[in-house]
Amino acid sequence: MGGFLLLIILFFLLIITIVFLIIWAITKKKAYGKTILYFWGGIFTLYFAMYALHFINSKKVLEKQDFYGQYTIDRNYFAGKQADWQYNNFRFEIQENDSIYFYVTNGPDIMETYKGKISTLAPYKSARIVIKMEEPNHHILTTNPTIYRESWDFFMVFNSPKFNNMYFRKGKWTKLD
Numbered sequence: 001m002g003g004f005l006l007l008i009i010l011f012f013l014l015i016i017t018i019v020f021l022i023i024w025a026i027t028k029k030k031a032y033g034k035t036i037l038y039f040w041g042g043i044f045t046l047y048f049a050m051y052a053l054h055f056i057n058s059k060k061v062l063e064k065q066d067f068y069g070q071y072t073i074d075r076n077y078f079a080g081k082q083a084d085w086q087y088n089n090f091r092f093e094i095q096e097n098d099s100i101y102f103y104v105t106n107g108p109d110i111m112e113t114y115k116g117k118i119s120t121l122a123p124y125k126s127a128r129i130v131i132k133m134e135e136p137n138h139h140i141l142t143t144n145p146t147i148y149r150e151s152w153d154f155f156m157v158f159n160s161p162k163f164n165n166m167y168f169r170k171g172k173w174t175k176l177d
């Protein structure tokens with residue numbers, strides 16, 4: 001349907017251009033030539049502006065290597081004491097050998113480490129992460145995360161049976177002020 005509509009629009013643009021070309025050829029006035037130039041210049045400018053906006057606003061397409069890195073609690077979603085506590089007590093990293101290390105921490109100190117492996121599925125355009133943890137496992141990692149893609153970034157949401165949704169974003173842990 002969209003292709004047919006585009007074809008009709010291009011047909012009308014072509015007819016308008018031909019009419020202005022005929023008028024320009026008969027009258028020999030430069031104004032009609034400039035009108036054709038501005039008309040098509042405006043169309044191309046609009047097209048490239050729309051393409052640029054689409055590029056800027058399109059969601060990041062994830063590949064396996066995009067998941068590698070360190071992750072901390074994203075405190076921007078639900079700022080406050082609970083988010084600060086989660087930030088100081090949970091973080092993880094995914095290494096390039098497809099290992100995941102989930103850390104239960106007390107600020108900078110790692111108290112417990114849970115290990116596992118990751119893989120990805122690509123049923124759609126963007127990859128999805130699959131986590132397989134060794135036993136015993138931590139309750140945060142009992143299910144695979146939901147991935148939310150943004151224009152230039154993404155974040156993962158784990159559904160913990162004890163804490164509900166926990167938002168993790170790529171980044172290094174730093175001490176809170």
